[in-house]
Amino acid sequence: MHITQLSIYPVKSLRGITLEEAKLAETGLAHDREWMLVDSVGRFVTQREMPAMATISVSLNAETLRLEHPSREPLCVPLGEPDELGGRPRRTVYVWQDSCEALDEGDEASAWLTAVLGDLKGSRLRLVRFAPEYRRAVEADFLGSDEQAHTRFADGYPLLVVNTASLDALNEQLVQQDVKAVPMSRFRPNIVVEGTQAFAEVEWAELAAETGVRLGLRKPCQRCKIITQDQRTGEAPVPKEPLRSLVLMNTQPGWRGAFFGQNAIVLSGAGTTLHVGQCLAAR
Numbered sequence: 001m002h003i004t005q006l007s008i009y010p011v012k013s014l015r016g017i018t019l020e021e022a023k024l025a026e027t028g029l030a031h032d033r034e035w036m037l038v039d040s041v042g043r044f045v046t047q048r049e050m051p052a053m054a055t056i057s058v059s060l061n062a063e064t065l066r067l068e069h070p071s072r073e074p075l076c077v078p079l080g081e082p083d084e085l086g087g088r089p090r091r092t093v094y095v096w097q098d099s100c101e102a103l104d105e106g107d108e109a110s111a112w113l114t115a116v117l118g119d120l121k122g123s124r125l126r127l128v129r130f131a132p133e134y135r136r137a138v139e140a141d142f143l144g145s146d147e148q149a150h151t152r153f154a155d156g157y158p159l160l161v162v163n164t165a166s167l168d169a170l171n172e173q174l175v176q177q178d179v180k181a182v183p184m185s186r187f188r189p190n191i192v193v194e195g196t197q198a199f200a201e202v203e204w205a206e207l208a209a210e211t212g213v214r215l216g217l218r219k220p221c222q223r224c225k226i227i228t229q230d231q232r233t234g235e236a237p238v239p240k241e242p243l244r245s246l247v248l249m250n251t252q253p254g255w256r257g258a259f260f261g262q263n264a265i266v267l268s269g270a271g272t273t274l275h276v277g278q279c280l281a282a283r
Contacts, residue, residue, distance in 0.1 A: 003278045004164060005184065005192035010065060011127070012036035012153045013046035014056045015231065016188060021275035024213060026266050027151050028158030029190055029274070031060060034130050035105070036153040037113060039123040042093040042102075044153070047226045050117055051234035067112070075112040077105050077127070093128055095153055100136050102128035138265060142219040149216075149265035157263035160221055161201060162189035166251070166260065169198035173245045179238055185231040186242070187223070187260055191215075193280060199251055201262050206283040213269030220252045221261040 009016040012033045023030040037045040037053070047053045059066045065077040088103040109127040117125060130136075130152040138149040138157055151158045162184065171181035184192060193207070207215045228236040228243060243258045252259035 001193050001195035001280050001282060003191060003274060003276055003280060004194045005189070006274060006276060007188070007190055007192075008032040009188060010034055010058050010060050011056075011067070012044065013053045013226075014058050014067070015054065016185070017058060017060065019276075021273050023273050024266060024269055024271070026149070026158070026270045028154065028266070032158075032190060033151075033153040035065065035127060036093070036095075037125050038091070038093050038102075038128055039120050039125065041123075042091055042128075044093065044095045045120055045125060047229055047234065048224060049120060051229050051236070052117055054229060054231050054234035056116065069116045072112060072116055075109060077109055088129075090131070091126075091128055095136075096155065098136060100153070101131040101134040103131055104128055143265070144216075147216070147265070147267075149218075157219065158266055159190045159215060159264040160188070160261050161191045161193065161207065161215065161217060161264050162187055162261040163196060163198070163201045164192060164194040165196060165198040166201065170242055170245060170249065170251075170260070173249055174242060177241075177245070179241050179245075182227075182242055183231075186227045186229075188226070188231070189261055191264075191274070196282070200282070202252060204262065204282045206267065207264070207280045208283060209269070209274075209278055209280055211269060211272050211278075213272055213274065214267040215264045215269075216267045217262040217264045219263040220255060220259045221263050222255075223258045223260050227258075227260070 006019045006022045007016045008029050008031055010031045057068045067075040091102050091104050093100050093102045105127040113125040135150050138151055204217045228239055246258035
């Protein structure tokens with residue numbers, strides 16, 4: 001089995017970036033979900049509330065986070081070194097029930113995002129960056145008794161692993177119902193693997209590479225309405241699909257709901273690099 005795709009989503013719920021290689025950190029792939037949009041009280045904002053977030057593209061280099069939209073000139077946010085970030089205003093922000101420390105990226109970023117997306121129920125949008133020294137623990141319910149894991153602004157886990165054969169099986173089901181097949185981008189994975197049977201990932205406890213990387217697959221990923229939305233336009237061509245088909249397929253036996261992909265933690269190998277084509281072994 002091998003990796004066929006690596007993707008990061010530097011700003012939560014904006015467009016992703018597909019990479020040939022990515023550095024692995026304990027919080028997942030480097031820069032993944034390092035920024036997010038929040039409302040005036042610091043609550044996270046995603047495509048669930050604002051589908052048009054899918055229309056903002058993202059690029060990243062060593063100096064700058066760049067956001068682009070056809071309606072405006074690009075927004076460029078300087079990254080800065082960790083010791084330079086101390087001058088940015090700090091905010092407490094919220095992802096589901098978790099509170100996190102974040103750095104506010106300023107009024108220019110807020111004005112740009114609000115101009116592109118509009119406000120959210122009267123609240124202007126702000127762009128925040130995960131505070132580099134803060135540690136957000138992964139829920140302990142699905143971890144081993146001696147395991148600890150941390151993430152940034154992801155919904156709950158550092159990584160999402162998806163199997164291409166599982167998407168093929170889902171698309172076969174959709175086509176049988178006269179529904180157009182969906183691309184992998186709908187599911188916003190970090191690591192896509194190929195070379196095994198559909199939904200074999202349900203049984204995996206770990207993925208390992210010869211470089212010393214070990215990823216623990218710890219919780220099935222329950223999907224929300226974002227997978228019904230085109231990740232270029234934010235529109236939902238068939239509003240209940242593929243959610244409805246995933247439920248009917250019972251892709252995660254014993255669990256109620258629509259599941260696709262497995263949430264994973266980093267057991268070892270932080271600091272190494274993953275690359276497309278790299279072989280992985282399932283355990």
